[in-house]
Amino acid sequence: xxxxxxxxxxxxxxxxxxxxxxxxxxxxxxxxxxxxxxxxxxxxxxxxxxxxxxxxxxxxxxxxxxxxxxxxxxxxxxxxxxxxxxxxxxxxxxxxxxxxxxxxxxxxxxxxxxxxxxxxxxxxxxxxxxxxxxxxxxxxxxxxxxxxxxxxxxxxxxxxxxxxxxxxxxxxxxxxxxxxxxxxxxxxxxxxxxxxxxxxxxxxxxxxxxxxxxxxxxxxxxxxxxxxxxxxxxxxxxxxxxxxxxxxxxxxxxxxxxxxxxxxxxxxxxxxxxxxxxxxxxxxxxxxxxxxxxxxxxxxxxxxxxxxxxxxxxxxxxxxxxxxxxxxxxxxxxxxxxxxxxxxxxxxxxxxxxxxxxxxxxxxxxxxxxxxxxxxxxxxxx
Numbered sequence: 001x002x003x004x005x006x007x008x009x010x011x012x013x014x015x016x017x018x019x020x021x022x023x024x025x026x027x028x029x030x031x032x033x034x035x036x037x038x039x040x041x042x043x044x045x046x047x048x049x050x051x052x053x054x055x056x057x058x059x060x061x062x063x064x065x066x067x068x069x070x071x072x073x074x075x076x077x078x079x080x081x082x083x084x085x086x087x088x089x090x091x092x093x094x095x096x097x098x099x100x101x102x103x104x105x106x107x108x109x110x111x112x113x114x115x116x117x118x119x120x121x122x123x124x125x126x127x128x129x130x131x132x133x134x135x136x137x138x139x140x141x142x143x144x145x146x147x148x149x150x151x152x153x154x155x156x157x158x159x160x161x162x163x164x165x166x167x168x169x170x171x172x173x174x175x176x177x178x179x180x181x182x183x184x185x186x187x188x189x190x191x192x193x194x195x196x197x198x199x200x201x202x203x204x205x206x207x208x209x210x211x212x213x214x215x216x217x218x219x220x221x222x223x224x225x226x227x228x229x230x231x232x233x234x235x236x237x238x239x240x241x242x243x244x245x246x247x248x249x250x251x252x253x254x255x256x257x258x259x260x261x262x263x264x265x266x267x268x269x270x271x272x273x274x275x276x277x278x279x280x281x282x283x284x285x286x287x288x289x290x291x292x293x294x295x296x297x298x299x300x301x302x303x304x305x306x307x308x309x310x311x312x313x314x315x316x317x318x319x320x321x322x323x324x325x326x327x328x329x330x331x332x333x334x335x336x337x338x339x340x341x342x343x344x345x346x347x348x349x350x351x352x353x354x355x356x357x358x359x360x361x362x363x364x365x366x367x368x369x370x371x372x373x374x375x376x377x378x379x380x381x382x
Contacts, residue, residue, distance in 0.1 A: 001027055004376070006363060007039050009048035009058035012335045013355040015269075021058065025361040028379025032357060052365050052373035057331075060339040060355050061095025061362025061377065062317040065170060065346055066130060066219065066247055066274035068100050068290065070281035070316075075099045076112065076291055079119050086125055088282040089275070092316035093338075095362035095377045096127050096352055098169050100276075102291035103133030103144040106156050110163040117167040124380035127348060128169030131160060132218065135173035135183060136198035140223040143304045143311035144198065145292035152183035161190040168192045169346040172218040174199035175209035188213035193346055195247075196234055198223040206234035210241050216345055219276055220246040220263060222254050222310070239266040245345040247274045248337070250320040250327070251313045253301055257327035264329040264337070272342040273320045273334070278302055278312030322370045351381055 004025040011021030011033070022039040024032040048056035068074060071088035073081035082099055089097060099116050101109060109131065116129040133144050135152035150156070152173050161168050171187045172195040173180060187194040196209050197218025202225065217238040225233040238244040246267050250260050254276070263271050275281065279288045280297040288295045290312055294305040302311040317338055324334040343353030351360050361378030 003031075003042035004044040004046065004361070005039055005042035006046045006048055006058060006365065009056045009365065011058045011355065012332055013060055014340065015332055015336055017332060023058065023355050023363065025376075025378065028361050030355055030357050030359045030361055033355060046365075046374065048365050052367040055368030056373070057366040057368070057370070058355070059335045059364050059366065060353055060359070061364055061375070062093045062338040063342040063352055064089065064094045064097045064275055064317055065272060065342045066100050066132070067097060067277045068102060068312050069279040070277050070283070072279055072283040074279040074289060076101055076104065079115060082116070082119060082126070083123065085279070086123070089277070089316060090125060090375060090377070091372070092318045093364040093372045093375055094317045095364070095375065096125055098128050098130045098346060099126060100130040100132050102293075103136065103148045104291055105148060106134065106150075106159065109134070109160055113160060113164045113168060117163075117165045120167055125377060127352075127381065128167045128346065129164055130170040130172070131168065132172045133198070135171075135177060135180070137174035137177065137200045139200050140174070140198045142198060142223045142309045143290050143293045143295065148292060151177050152179045154179060154182055154186060157183045157186050161187065161192065166191065170195055170216060172197040174201065175212075175214065176201045176205045181208060181212045184209055184212040184214050191347070196238070199234060200225065201234050203232045203234070203237045206237040207241075210237070210244055215243055215245060217244060217246045219249050219254065219274065221259060222249065236266075239263075242270070245270050245272050245341060247272050249274060249276045249313055249315065250323045251315040252323055254310060254313065257323070260324055260327040261329060264324070264333055268333065269336065270341060271337045272345050273317060273324060273337040274342070275315040275317060275320065276313045277315050281314045281316060318366075318370065318372050325370070348381070
């Protein structure tokens with residue numbers, strides 16, 4: 001048995017803050033949690049204050065349910081590219097991630113979803129795939145190639161789900177498209193989360209999607225109707241529905257800081273901070289590919305060459321944490337939005353997103369300025 005102990009940290013987990021806390025890990029899982037000097041020796045002992053200084057903070061590992069790449073590599077480009085990007089994001093605290101795929105021909109997506117399922121057999125930090133397309137509204141295609149968009153025909157949806165062999169965690173679609181509601185039911189029946197996004201849906205159509213089983217709003221406010229005082233749209237509909245988690249890209253580009261705070265206030269405990277990061281995250285400005293779309297990154301902002309639409313982000317989750325708190329979210333709620341809530345959104349909250357006995361031993365030590373000082377990954381999913 002291999003044991004690790006982290007002590008002398010301000011622990012934040014499960015919506016609770018515990019000063020001078022310690023956590024003991026055994027064989028990749030949390031074995032015990034306490035405070036003060038009641039801890040016992042372990043094979044590896046980490047003094048959080050020695051690693052991160054006074055005010056050291058200990059949180060569960062971050063979970064990103066929506067990202068497309070980083071370190072110059074795109075998740076759409078295969079196993080090696082996924083590993084390159086994940087290494088970079090892991091260094092910023094993201095210990096587990098869903099691999100998001102952009103719109104492509106169905107045959108290509110079938111192959112890629114199968115490759116991700118294979119990769120999960122060896123790479124424990126990959127927890128599934130996310131199909132962001134091709135079942136999107138052409139009027140809100142964003143950086144997705146419009147010519148590749150299609151209606152969610154049941155046979156296509158089922159084929160993609162089957163290709164994942166139970167590892168597709170999330171499917172984003174526009175519910176107002178022909179076949180949209182039936183597609184949501186198929187996704188949910190397969191054990192994945194159906195997400196409303198890249199959509200022209202009004203409040204009634206969004207509500208129909210949630211009644212059919214959709215439980216995520218993909219990157220809230222982006223690629224969908226906004227809020228009008230006589231047309232609340234999908235965002236307020238999602239915020240009012242306690243079954244729904246709202247993704248937020250807290251980069252101060254996709255969302256103004258006031259809107260970041262609005263989301264936390266409107267849907268407490270139901271905001272999932274995501275990166276929506278593309279290949280340029282952790283890399284330099286310049287030209288990149290996002291699926292079939294050419295993208296130019298300037299001053300850290302990615303835009304599609306043909307339309308000027310925002311094309312993913314260059315965000316990492318530690319920066320999302322910092323910007324959420326700067327926007328007015330509490331530390332406890334911002335950490336929850338990086339850990340517990342995204343894990344719950346994809347049905348993995350019994351194993352991920354908390355530092356409590358039995359959970360996977362993913363942990364992040366932050367310094368008082370919320371910089372990442374230490375990242376620890378636990379064992380594989382059960």
